[in-house]
Amino acid sequence: MALNYRSFGFQVLAGMAVGLILGLVARQIGAGPDGSLNWLATTLKTVGSIFVSLLKAIVPPLIFAAIVASIANLRALDNAARLAGQTLLWFAITALIAVTIGLAIGLVVEPGAGLRGTQLAMKQAESVGGWLDFLKGLIPGNSLALSGSSKVAEDGAITTSLTFNILQLLVISIAVGLATLKVGEKADPFLAFVRSLLAIVRTILNWIIRLTPVGSAALIGTAIATYGWSALAQLGSFTAAVYLGLALVLLVVYPALLILNGLKPGPFFATAWPAIQLGFVSRSSVGTLPVTEAVTERMGVDKGYAAFAIPLAATTKMDGCASIYPALAAIFVAGFYGIPLHFIDYVLIIFVSVIGSAATAGLTGAIVMLTLTLSTLGLPLEGAGLLLAIDPIIDMGRTAVNVAGQVLVATIVAKREGILDESAYQREAEAVQAIA
Numbered sequence: 168m169a170l171n172y173r174s175f176g177f178q179v180l181a182g183m184a185v186g187l188i189l190g191l192v193a194r195q196i197g198a199g200p201d202g203s204l205n206w207l208a209t210t211l212k213t214v215g216s217i218f219v220s221l222l223k224a225i226v227p228p229l230i231f232a233a234i235v236a237s238i239a240n241l242r243a244l245d246n247a248a249r250l251a252g253q254t255l256l257w258f259a260i261t262a263l264i265a266v267t268i269g270l271a272i273g274l275v276v277e278p279g280a281g282l283r284g285t286q287l288a289m290k291q292a293e294s295v296g297g298w299l300d301f302l303k304g305l306i307p308g309n310s311l312a313l314s315g316s317s318k319v320a321e322d323g324a325i326t327t328s329l330t331f332n333i334l335q336l337l338v339i340s341i342a343v344g345l346a347t348l349k350v351g352e353k354a355d356p357f358l359a360f361v362r363s364l365l366a367i368v369r370t371i372l373n374w375i376i377r378l379t380p381v382g383s384a385a386l387i388g389t390a391i392a393t394y395g396w397s398a399l400a401q402l403g404s405f406t407a408a409v410y411l412g413l414a415l416v417l418l419v420v421y422p423a424l425l426i427l428n429g430l431k432p433g434p435f436f437a438t439a440w441p442a443i444q445l446g447f448v449s450r451s452s453v454g455t456l457p458v459t460e461a462v463t464e465r466m467g468v469d470k471g472y473a474a475f476a477i478p479l480a481a482t483t484k485m486d487g488c489a490s491i492y493p494a495l496a497a498i499f500v501a502g503f504y505g506i507p508l509h510f511i512d513y514v515l516i517i518f519v520s521v522i523g524s525a526a527t528a529g530l531t532g533a534i535v536m537l538t539l540t541l542s543t544l545g546l547p548l549e550g551a552g553l554l555l556a557i558d559p560i561i562d563m564g565r566t567a568v569n570v571a572g573q574v575l576v577a578t579i580v581a582k583r584e585g586i587l588d589e590s591a592y593q594r595e596a597e598a599v600q601a602i603a
Contacts, residue, residue, distance in 0.1 A: 179448055182380035183387050186211070190391025204392075211388040218382030221375045222454040225368060230453060231340045232365035233478035238344025239358050240474045250584060254476050257576045258484050259521050264420055265486040265572075266520035269412050269494030270513055278405040278499045307335040337482050369457045376445065376458065383448035390559045405499050405554070406561060412491040413564045421575050428579050434592050438466050439574045446570035450562045455570050456481045463574050467591035468581040476580065480573035487565030487572075490520040493540040496554060500546050512544050 193207040204212065241247035347354040422432035436443075442459040449455055460477040464470050494516050501508050519540045537554070541547070554561075581587035 178380040182384040186384035186387035190388035193392035208392040211385045215385035215389045228368045234340035235344040235361050237475040237478040240471050253580045262490045262521045265490035266494050269491040272412050273495045273498030276408045278408045413568045443567050447563045447567040450566045452481045452569050467588035469586035476577040484573045485569045487568035
């Protein structure tokens with residue numbers, strides 16, 4: 168089959184290859200006389216930061232409009248309560264399988280034990296999660312879910328910034344969505360506004376997504392220029408263990424679940440690939456949401472159900488960030504500090520992964536989820552800092568698995584509930600393969 172050089176997938180892969188080369192060149196150039204970044208590394212970092220900032224800027228209105236509209240869509244679904252329950256049940260089932268695989272790999276590989284007593288570069292984790300903090304964080308401090316922070320520079324200057332608390336925004340959005348269901352027809356004008364807002368936001372996000380080849384080149388180039396291969400060399404066993412777990416879930420568990428539910432894996436991956444690929448380079452489940460929902464609908468999943476399941480999954484369904492990674496990271500930190508883990512500790516890891524995954528809230532990175540796990544086990548929170556250097560590299564794989572799992576659950580539930588168009592499932596895959 169001829170390769171379509173104009174396809175978005177090829178453009179993204181080309182961007183990743185260019186970013187890898189530019190990153191190696193930037194690292195070869197070295198730092199400036201005063202230790203600052205060279206011109207190429209600075210350019211890559213700036214372009215990558217702009218791309219990530221654009222994604223972050225669109226996230227708050229996207230989450231609000233998508234969640235409210237998705238809950239409102241339940242009115243048009245038969246047996247909506249059962250569909251919602253089945254969706255949450257399969258979220259938990261796949262999370263349980265993923266965290267079990269993470270624990271099994273961690274117990275066999277013991278990624279932190281070999282580094283005990285070594286000196287690794289340690290950063291300070293900016294976000295720390297404990298169960299009390301998590302529960303407090305659920306309660307919005309204001310109707311816009313805004314939170315402020317201040318930083319003091321070396322020259323004494325104070326910089327104050329406002330950010331959206333995504334977890335609180337999720338709670339607000341769910342509450343507003345449920346209220347629209349309660350109000351009924353009186354909420355129709357508001358729902359019309361929300362749906363219009365969602366259409367506008369998705370259009371803007373599509374424009375941003377078209378910049379993904381450039382953004383992926385800059386982000387990968389920055390990671391290579393900043394960390395090189397030295398960080399991976401020191402933490403190679405941990406990185407390999409994480410990607411092994413991700414590969415097992417993506418390439419073994421997910422196909423097995425599809426087969427058990429009477430679906431062929433080939434069509435699933437052929438259709439879902441654009442969303443999985445975008446999740447890999449963007450490192451944002453929420454930023455990938457429109458593409459994820461689009462491929463889910465093309466898969467043959469009922470449009471109304473997809474409009475409910477995917478926005479919810481993009482903010483709470485995280486097999487990579489909230490299951491595999493925290494399990495392996497906890498074992499790594501325990502091994503590094505020489506702290507033994509017992510059976511109850513592994514039970515707690517499973518509990519945190521299955522119940523606490525909403526702490527990730529669909530954002531880039533999983534530090535809050537990691538520190539939530541560490542604090543639950545009583546492990547040193549400084550351990551999170553050990554892993555920050557390689558987090559961008561690992562987060563690519565984590566997010567790709569997150570996105571794949573989000574499409575998977577929606578597809579399986581649709582199949583089990585009789586709202587999957589199986590002819591479309593096979594037909595769309597054949598169309599994707601024909602133009603690949």
